[in-house]
Amino acid sequence: FSLFPKKTHVQINNDLGSGIDLTVHCKSKDDDLGERHLGYHNNFDFGFRPSIFQNTLFFCSFQWNGLFHRFDIYVQIRDSLLCPVIKETLRLYPPAPLVPRETIEDCTVAGFHVPSGTRLLVNLRKLQRDPNVWDKLPDFMPERFLSDRANIDMRGQDFELIPFGSGRRICPGITFSLRVLPLVLARLLHGFEWGTVGDKAIDMSESPGLTNHKATPLEVTLSPKLPSMISASIKMHTTYNQ
Numbered sequence: 001f002s003l004f005p006k007k008t009h010v011q012i013n014n015d016l017g018s019g020i021d022l023t024v025h026c027k028s029k030d031d032d033l034g035e036r037h038l039g040y041h042n043n044f045d046f047g048f049r050p051s052i053f054q055n056t057l058f059f060c061s062f063q064w065n066g067l068f069h070r071f072d073i074y075v076q077i078r079d080s081l082l083c084p085v086i087k088e089t090l091r092l093y094p095p096a097p098l099v100p101r102e103t104i105e106d107c108t109v110a111g112f113h114v115p116s117g118t119r120l121l122v123n124l125r126k127l128q129r130d131p132n133v134w135d136k137l138p139d140f141m142p143e144r145f146l147s148d149r150a151n152i153d154m155r156g157q158d159f160e161l162i163p164f165g166s167g168r169r170i171c172p173g174i175t176f177s178l179r180v181l182p183l184v185l186a187r188l189l190h191g192f193e194w195g196t197v198g199d200k201a202i203d204m205s206e207s208p209g210l211t212n213h214k215a216t217p218l219e220v221t222l223s224p225k226l227p228s229m230i231s232a233s234i235k236m237h238t239t240y241n242q
């Protein structure tokens with residue numbers, strides 16, 4: 001449980017097209033950020049520290065060319081779960097579940113003698129579902145990263161969650177991935193209503209292999225939430241908070 005949640009930043013860009021001005025007016029329950037007029041390619045940034053009570057709400061109205069739209073830009077209970085959802089997904093379904101290593105000298109681990117030159121596969125999937133470490137297995141429970149596991153990070157120091165590996169061969173794509181994943185996920189959730197064909201539950205079973213693939217292909221239905229021009233012109237930048 002964190003008493004001082006990390007700062008969240010919102011950036012609104014006017015990408016509507018040359019010569020089209022955008023008027024933005026953002027408010028929270030107790031703050032009025034005032035009306036802003038954004039020329040083409042101008043942006044408006046604001047930052048805030050979400051409440052420990054999970055009830056922060058920011059909403060903005062947008063006006064351009066006689067059109068008017070209002071959005072809930074930040075709903076804490078909805079949006080603070082974005083990064084925990086990614087962590088929980090990488091915990092239960094690490095894309096590279098087996099990490100290979102070879103010992104360079106004799107050693108003893110937990111009473112077992114391991115000679116030099118031994119090849120071993122570290123089973124991340126098993127480690128990240130260890131019932132001695134993680135409760136409520138195998139439930140998908142992103143909320144755990146908002147409370148008792150709030151400070152856990154995935155950069156190879158907290159060994160109960162190492163989806164990118166650890167040590168000198170740790171994944172070099174880690175920073176890129178931790179930036180891009182929340183942005184892509186936020187865009188997809190922001191842009192579409194998601195469903196499954198005939199409301200069928202998604203089969204999450206995996207097929208065996210060095211990389212983790214779904215056993216059955218994912219079939220979803222998507223419907224755009226907004227006219228494409230609007231969704232293409234509002235960008236929310238989420239800062240990944242570990």
Ligand code: HEM
Pocket residue numbers: 090094095096099100162163164165166167168169170171172173174176177
């Ligand atoms: C969610 C995304 C990703 C996950 C979960 C992931 C996971 C991993 C894991 C577990 C390893 C083995 C690490 C170890 O041996 O300790 C690895 C290695 C590697 N990853 Fe990633 N990876 C991701 C994205 C990427 C991206 C985007 C790139 C490139 C742009 C990348 C490039 C590499 C390379 C080159 C290695 C081999 C490093 C070495 O052996 O020295 N990965 N990754």
